[in-house]
Amino acid sequence: MAPRTRKPAAAEAPAKAPKRNAAPKSETTTTTKSVPITKDAAATRASTRKTTTKAAPKAAPKSTAKATKAVAEPKKTATTAKATAATKTNAATTKKTAPAKKAAAEKKAAVEKKPAKNVNGKRPIDEDEDEDDAVESSEASEPRPQKKTRVAATEDAPTGWHKQIIAKRRKRQVVHNPVPTTPLDIFVFGEGSAGELGLGSKPHDGKKPTDVKRPRLNHNLGAEAVGVVDIACGGMHAIALTKDNRVLTWGVNDDEALGRDTTWAGGVRDADADSDDEDDEDKINPLESTPTQIDNGELGEDDIISKVIASDSASFVLTTDGFVFGWGTFRGADGIIGFAKDIRVQPTPMLIAPLQDIVDIACGSNHVLALDTHGKVWTWGSGGQFQLGRKPITRHGGPTATLHPQPCGMFGKRHFATEIAAGSYHSFYTDDQGRVWSWGLNNYSQTGHYDDTGKDDAMVLQPKLVESLKDEDVEQIAGGEHHSVARTKDGRLLTWGRVDGHQVGQPADLFTEDNAMFDENKKPRILLKPTAIANLDIKFVAAGVDTSFAIDSDGRVYSWGFSATYQTGQGTIDDIEVPTMIDNTAIRGRKIVLASAGGQFSLLAAAHDEAGSPAVNGN
Template identity: 40%
Template sequence: MAKLVRKRKSASLVSEGNVTPSPAKKARSDAQHHHSFESIRASRYKTINDKPTAKSTPLDLFVWGSGSMCELGLGPDAKTKEVKRPRLNPFLKKEEVGIVDFAVGGMHVLTLDKSNNLWSWGTNDSGVLGRDTSGQADKNLRDIDSVKDEDDEDGDLNEAESTPGKVEGLPKDDQIVRVAASDNLSVVLLESGQVWAWGTFRNNEGILGFSKDVKIQKTPVRIEELENIVQIVAGKDHILALDSKGLVYAWGNGQQFQLGRKIMERSMMSSLEPRSFGLKNIKFIGSGEFHSFAITRDGKVLAWGLNQYGQCGVDMNIEDGAVVGKPTEIKSLKGKKIVYITGGEHHSIAVSESGELYTFGRYDMKEIGIEKEKLPMDDCIVDAHGNVRCLPVPTKLTTLPPVNTVACGSHHSLAITKDGLVFAWGFADTYALGLGNLDEDIAKPTRIDNTATREHQIEIVGCGGQFSVSAGIKLDDEKVEERLDKIEQFEEELEK
């Protein structure tokens, strides 16, 4: 996700153009051979995962946070750059468009409507919007040149990027069932099991590319190596896909071992082709920004990738730049019946079958949602000054009612309770928590309670680098009162 700073300004990404690299002939040959071998091997496995079905319930869509890079999709007016509490998106009204699902990247959003149209908004430097916004960009540049005052902080946003628009070039005869978004890439899963994508991947050195032959892919194309896919998830600059046979595929940036395999410098471009890496009998996949997760059919939770703050939940290699080089079981989650797991830049959250939430990773921006006095200090790692650096052991969060799901931004998190209420915690300076003006980061999960969403049962949440998105259904007055009674009772019990 987009890197956070304590200032409410974002530096724009610089477009690198559609420069085509020259791929290594041997790497291409090896990749083709590998794909053929994997296809033959996969055909021998039994089907263990069902195909997902398309979502169909139209929802009201809400956005909030810092949107100086068009992340909020509220149009070009300068006053939409900072939204401190959830606000209804006026361009995607339930009665007219009917959004049924969405995915949030670092600085862009994809939304799917009831008619199988995909909408996008946000920064388009890497082609992630899947539509042409160049005309408006040229106009903005001319307008800037004509203004004497070079300080454009209060200027309007790019209209084409800040206003939701339909993605162009996707198949019309195949239903979209899931969407995913990284910092610089957009991905959709179709009912047929096909995967389509556009944008690019970046690594520590800059743009890595979309494929070995394409630097930036500006329109949707099919990922030919993948078929019978049932789930897709995105990290900061890598993608995981799970197929019906329980095999996991990964591609993108692998410099922190998030692809589950070692990427050699001489064959780095081969990482842009989806490959399996030995995982089988998998029923669920999840991802942080630089680390990844999988849940096996028998309930084991595996993690790999960057682990410098213990965000993999594995008690090893917890220091700057440390990684877990291959899928490794998170032993402290054994027997917890984990059904969902995700992460931010340096923290992670797992959800059990009954709605219990386990959190672990970095602490200094309150990412894990546990107040300092309630930390299990025997499990924490402290720095040279005695300050808590991280909590590498998954720890149950006791200050939340049972939850349905969670979402992680770079340094903040959102959780939806089974009653459709949203709680937020973590980094506060960008308004991504939806709690208004705050003087400090939020250590304890705090309920988002504002006029726009108070009467809604929230169904989906998503976190970007400096903003958040939710969607839900408006309840009748009786159900609203029942829900408030439940939450008040829970909060009273916590205080005892």
């Protein structure tokens, strides 16, 4: 893969860890042991109670019966204990022993009528019996029994702390997320050396599956045979949903982001062979580079998918009934953080608890946002740049505490979210009044705030109203790594953030001391204020790391920004300064409806024209 010519600021880019470093899931079990009651202890208890009253009680005290019962089996032990006690007692004790023995026998008979063991292999506790009594009266060294099993265990029931939610999840359904149904033609372009274009590992129609300079129809995702209805790019992988509810993935699988096994015995080169004798395609894993269905994991037959998204090292799906499943892992500046508590890397789909009634999801590089039907925004993943809108580490939970979804603010009937979006290390939501809130990394003013702009460690710690957008009537936002783009309800295109790679798509003469920050060489570095790009009527926006896309009302797509690996689709490795229409034989005359960008590759989608001629393969 061609290296990038420009590196991001040191504070925000998580370091990549060596490949396939996932550790197996750890499981911890806590066992409590009861202390056995010895003969001498029983005798001591009996002798201690002999002087408490002059007359024998009608029934033995509970503790005496308890001690007697504990040593009643075998009989030899009981006899020895009573004999020892008798040598130290007077007449009152003799009167006292008979009712105590009778009480112990009655209690033993009652115990024998109870179920011997519960589903955990332990004796259940009687309703009239204290827990401490149950422990002392159990066999020596037997684990302390539980009062109640939360979920009945079955052979096919999923394991883990979230199994109760799965068991009850279909008893109530609050949301009904729509399912996309229009089959799409998928066009890809960019690097592709790691299989992220999904073109397989071998040339097709004489064209290599790597270094695709302009949009090319993906032959592995044919609209009639496969029928992709939703698609998204991660950092170096992609995920798609088909018309028959299958989820396909392709690209880099180092952290199990593909949700399936891609172990391949190939890719080993002969050290003595001439490097010119082997094609680059021989090094591409065909199992990673070919779109293939994921393993089901905890996804059931009744789970209907409505949306797919991807981060750098993980993938997620949203179901029609408002539940989220995911797999892969999250990374921070020091490498892998984990996917969930006690789960370093999750290889197959897993239910993300406690989320339910979710209507939308969005991904950054290593964090996720979820919007529920009540207008509450949940966040989880890596929080090192405060992209979660809450503290990244808690005193009790440690660094993995951020892997558990939690609300990122106070939401209720008077203030709730209606839309969500994410950049690489920053986040957004739009509230019920149409106002935009943002938080996270802000070293290039990508949040729309001016807090410590220009400093490597500039961050907005929690959701904060974006004053610079309060009068813009924003309808859609997309975040890149250090820049952001937005579309207003009247079709205007707004951009702000990092400038030096033409990420904002603005001409050089636009930048002034009033709207931008300059470096020591007097070159524009940051566009501070969201600024409109004229003469475009925009219906959709998307952003990659340093690349952006906009689709106009006629279905024409424009791109701009960093293009070192052809990710702009313009056929050049030079940066694209301003929004430029992508025009080649593959998409000419097609109405583009969707764009998505990864780290070094991008894709476009158009509604499949079943009545028309097939699209021409681009170069």
